Amino acid sequence: MTAEPLICEDLTRRFGRRTAVDGVSLRLEPGRITALLGPSGCGKSTLLRMIAGLEPLDGGVIRHGETLIASTRRAVPPERRRIGLVFQDHALFPHLSVIDNVAFGLAHLPRAARREQAAHWLERVGIGDRGGDWPHQLSGGQQQRVALARALAPEPRAILLDEPFSSLDAYLRAEVREDLARTLKAAGVAALIVTHDARDAMLMADDLILMDQGRVLQAGSPEDCYARPVSLSAARLLGDVEVAMGDRAGGRVLTPWGEVASDGPEGPAHVMFRPEALSLSADGLEAAVVSVAYAGDQAEVDVERQGARATLLAAPGAVRVGDAVRVRLDVARAVTLD
Numbered sequence: 001m002t003a004e005p006l007i008c009e010d011l012t013r014r015f016g017r018r019t020a021v022d023g024v025s026l027r028l029e030p031g032r033i034t035a036l037l038g039p040s041g042c043g044k045s046t047l048l049r050m051i052a053g054l055e056p057l058d059g060g061v062i063r064h065g066e067t068l069i070a071s072t073r074r075a076v077p078p079e080r081r082r083i084g085l086v087f088q089d090h091a092l093f094p095h096l097s098v099i100d101n102v103a104f105g106l107a108h109l110p111r112a113a114r115r116e117q118a119a120h121w122l123e124r125v126g127i128g129d130r131g132g133d134w135p136h137q138l139s140g141g142q143q144q145r146v147a148l149a150r151a152l153a154p155e156p157r158a159i160l161l162d163e164p165f166s167s168l169d170a171y172l173r174a175e176v177r178e179d180l181a182r183t184l185k186a187a188g189v190a191a192l193i194v195t196h197d198a199r200d201a202m203l204m205a206d207d208l209i210l211m212d213q214g215r216v217l218q219a220g221s222p223e224d225c226y227a228r229p230v231s232l233s234a235a236r237l238l239g240d241v242e243v244a245m246g247d248r249a250g251g252r253v254l255t256p257w258g259e260v261a262s263d264g265p266e267g268p269a270h271v272m273f274r275p276e277a278l279s280l281s282a283d284g285l286e287a288a289v290v291s292v293a294y295a296g297d298q299a300e301v302d303v304e305r306q307g308a309r310a311t312l313l314a315a316p317g318a319v320r321v322g323d324a325v326r327v328r329l330d331v332a333r334a335v336t337l338d
């Protein structure tokens with residue numbers, strides 16, 4: 001595989017007056033998995049199609065190292081881009097055997113080498129024994145492996161996967177996710193996975209890109225994006241978040257849940273934290289339990305204090321509605337928003 005990154009700068013795509021992709025930049029490094037996470041309609045598929053060459057650019061440029069792949073004036077056609085695409089529904093050719101599906105993208109090789117390479121890639125994705133089958137004889141997870149082998153076999157500059165888990169049930173999903181990550185890493189390819197599932201994105205990504213309304217809200221490691229969101233919209237894409245109003249004075253924001261160190265102008269400020277940053281603690285601040293919802297191994301407990309409400313996670317049965325409790329905010333896990 002290639003050692004150069006695939007670089008997208010300021011990509012823009014408009015449909016009429018709607019800007020579906022609005023100045024998006026990203027860099028896909030060989031051997032790294034980038035997950036693109038955003039709600040339905042935020043422009044993920046359009047961005048993927050632009051990179052694959054299925055959608056023209058209204059602005060920006062795509063390069064592979066120093067090689068121009070696309071700009072608003074010039075574009076390498078999709079079949080010569082060497083960018084692999086794995087669709088949601090796998091899009092296997094139903095009239096071709098599994099091995100011929102994988103060999104399809106290797107037309108530049110002599111027939112014997114083509115079959116040898118195809119067999120090699122089927123082996124690498126763990127279904128070396130199914131080459132003679134028809135696609136419909138395979139399970140959803142196996143079909144996805146064929147699609148992956150077909151995309152990887154021509155040694156692409158990058159591989160793009162559109163919602164690769166959407167058609168799989170919860171059990172198969174975990175297995176396919178782990179297999180997929182392992183195969184992509186072993187192939188050393190630059191991979192971009194589009195998903196609207198925060199858990200899939202965080203579990204797979206080396207680099208995470210959070211997108212909304214055509215724009216990148218935040219990019220970074222999953223840990224960074226989760227723990228240090230740059231905005232409420234970015235925070236909400238990755239899970240539940242609590243927001244507390246406070247007042248900033250002397251480098252601190254005073255909220256009902258505690259004081260958070262924060263430089264910035266004096267006056268009103270919002271403090272944001274995840275439910276797990278707030279916990280029941282004997283030496284904490286007084287609060288009242290206003291509701292309890294059981295969620296399997298944990299209970300989601302709503303507490304109230306000084307007119308503010310927040311949710312924390314506790315052991316089931318630990319508290320009941322109406323209880324007076326004490327709670328502590330781990331201020332190191334709270335972030336101030338301006």
Ligand SMILES: Nc1ncnc2c1ncn2[C@@H]1O[C@H](COP(=O)(O)OP(=O)(O)OP(=O)(O)O)[C@@H](O)[C@H]1O
Pocket residue numbers: 015018020038039040041042043044045046047196
């Ligand atoms: N060919 C098109 N013509 C007009 N509008 C389009 C076209 N393709 C996409 N759009 C619009 O661009 C916006 C982004 O769509 P896109 O499919 O890229 O979002 P998405 O994040 O992939 O959504 P989903 O997760 O639902 O597939 C949407 O408002 C959509 O309606």
